Amino acid sequence: TYQNGRKNKPLDIVIVGGGLVGSLEALYLAKRGHRVRLYEYREDIRNTPTARGRSINLALSVRGRKALRGVGLEQQMVQEHGIPMVGRYIHRLDGSTYIIPYDSRTNQCIYSVGRNFLNCLLLRESEKYKNVEKHFNHKLINTNLQKGLLTFQKTQTNETVDVNADLIIGSDGAYSAVRKAMMKEPLFDYSQKYIEHGYMELCIPPGDDGEFQMPSQYLHIWPRGNFMLIALPNQDRTWTVTLFMPFAKFNEIDSDEKLLNFFGKYFSDAIPLIGKKKLMEDFFSGSALPLVSVKCRPYHVKDKALLIGDAAHAVVPFYGQGMNCGFEDCTILDELFQKHNDNLKNILDEFSATRWVDVFAISDLAMYNYVEMRDLVTRPSYLFRKTIDDFLFWLIPNLWVPLYNSVSFTNMPYSQCVKNRQFQDKYWSLYNGANNSNEALG
Numbered sequence: 353t354y355q356n357g358r359k360n361k362p363l364d365i366v367i368v369g370g371g372l373v374g375s376l377e378a379l380y381l382a383k384r385g386h387r388v389r390l391y392e393y394r395e396d397i398r399n400t401p402t403a404r405g406r407s408i409n410l411a412l413s414v415r416g417r418k419a420l421r422g423v424g425l426e427q428q429m430v431q432e433h434g435i436p437m438v439g440r441y442i443h444r445l446d447g448s449t450y451i452i453p454y455d456s457r458t459n460q461c462i463y464s465v466g467r468n469f470l471n472c473l474l475l476r477e478s479e480k481y482k483n484v485e486k487h488f489n490h491k492l493i494n495t496n497l498q499k500g501l502l503t504f505q506k507t508q509t510n511e512t513v514d515v516n517a518d519l520i521i522g523s524d525g526a527y528s529a530v531r532k533a534m535m536k537e538p539l540f541d542y543s544q545k546y547i548e549h550g551y552m553e554l555c556i557p558p559g560d561d562g563e564f565q566m567p568s569q570y571l572h573i574w575p576r577g578n579f580m581l582i583a584l585p586n587q588d589r590t591w592t593v594t595l596f597m598p599f600a601k602f603n604e605i606d607s608d609e610k611l612l613n614f615f616g617k618y619f620s621d622a623i624p625l626i627g628k629k630k631l632m633e634d635f636f637s638g639s640a641l642p643l644v645s646v647k648c649r650p651y652h653v654k655d656k657a658l659l660i661g662d663a664a665h666a667v668v669p670f671y672g673q674g675m676n677c678g679f680e681d682c683t684i685l686d687e688l689f690q691k692h693n694d695n696l697k698n699i700l701d702e703f704s705a706t707r708w709v710d711v712f713a714i715s716d717l718a719m720y721n722y723v724e725m726r727d728l729v730t731r732p733s734y735l736f737r738k739t740i741d742d743f744l745f746w747l748i749p750n751l752w753v754p755l756y757n758s759v760s761f762t763n764m765p766y767s768q769c770v771k772n773r774q775f776q777d778k779y780w781s782l783y784n785g786a787n788n789s790n791e792a793l794g
């Protein structure tokens with residue numbers, strides 16, 4: 353027998369990208385006793401301060417929690433570091449607020465977690481496995497997927513390194529280099545869509561007493577029709593505030609005066625929380641970043657290469673599911689390794705044949721909620737539908753699970769969540785004449 357009591361020879365697996373999904377996948381494969389080499393473009397984030405840029409915190413929900421549980425990290429992440437958010441806290445234009453609970457029946461919640469903390473936790477955990485090697489400052493620059501060959505460039509010396517593997521896993525994010533190589537393969541379908549909106553992260557510091565300046569157990573939303581502000585709490589009592597807005601509108605705001613007028617008109621209650629000076633500094637020292645949605649398939653080449661996480665399916669962030677969905681990839685792959693007893697061809701074939709249905713479903717849902725979240729939560733029709741949905745969920749919990757709850761608080765396949773909603777809509781339209789509402793995300 354081999355390491356960990358394995359009967360089969362361990363596979364030699366290279367993971368490209370040590371972000372959230374790649375570093376979790378490394379743990380799953382290491383647990384199975386395979387040899388794992390993880391190559392990451394950036395330096396080891398455990399040694400570097402957080403860079404401003406991509407979402408500082410994220411909403412972790414049931415699918416992500418299940419995947420963390422599989423490698424023994426759920427408790428640590430959720431109990432010790434996650435900040436529970438039990439509902440949406442809506443800020444109206446006139447400064448008044450109201451709360452929309454996520455789940456008034458069983459009080460389930462989502463958790464705000466720090467991206468860096470989670471990524472470091474996953475990398476640190478891999479130190480426990482002798483069969484994981486990590487190579488930071490290595491950028492994938494060339495690939496022969498059919499043969500399992502990769503060339504990396506060391507970013508500090510420009511030296512190149514050739515590597516070969518039984519299996520290449522591309523978890524190198526929305527702009528994946530592994531996926532680019534896959535695009536040269538026949539019958540590989542690919543589409544991408546940049547939305548009109550970009551996002552910029554701002555920050556609400558702790559109050560003078562060192563505490564949160566707003567109730568911390570909620571995801572705060574300032575929905576304003578064509579744009580919105582949201583805020584998620586951090587462990588250090590700050591809030592990461594994200595402004596989603598069309599690029600054209602970002603570009604219009606080119607002076608302190610215009611910025612303060614804009615915030616004064618639309619988010620006046622947020623100005624004292626952020627602080628005028630800090631708002632101006634942060635807004636003009638950053639730039640709005642784009643949001644892309646990527647669909648492709650199949651996710652593999654022969655028994656040699658596979659895409660997971662954002663590399664396979666970047667989604668817009670309006671359902672809070674990108675990472676959760678990528679983590680679910682890891683759970684599903686682990687089940688397939690078990691089911692097919694490490695037979696890579698069967699594992700990859702089945703993953704590609706089945707996963708896209710659910711991935712496309714969450715991608716479409718996220719895109720739809722992009723419109724709904726910044727607008728819909730303010731409408732009486734939405735609130736009415738939500739009340740009825742919650743009541744039916746309370747009355748017949750096995751039959752009537754509202755869409756947001758099935759996506760965020762169950763492991764029901766995403767495509768099934770959509771089918772359920774379509775079934776509910778049929779009944780709803782019988783009573784209502786026409787269905788004109790959907791649910792917001794975060």
Ligand code: FAD
Pocket residue numbers: 368369370371372373374391392393394406407409410411412490491492493523524525526527528529551594660661662663669672673674675676677678
């Ligand atoms: P990434 O996190 O992008 O990691 C990819 C890694 O690959 C990086 O470390 C990168 O350096 C490395 N890499 C790239 N190219 C190369 C190369 N050529 N060679 C070597 N390494 C390379 N998801 C949620 O579930 N909940 C949320 O609340 C949420 N909020 C979000 C808010 C915003 C504003 C955004 C933009 C996204 C949000 N997401 C959320 C989505 C989430 O961030 C992604 O789904 C998640 O980061 C995907 O993880 P990944 O490991 O697949 O990719």
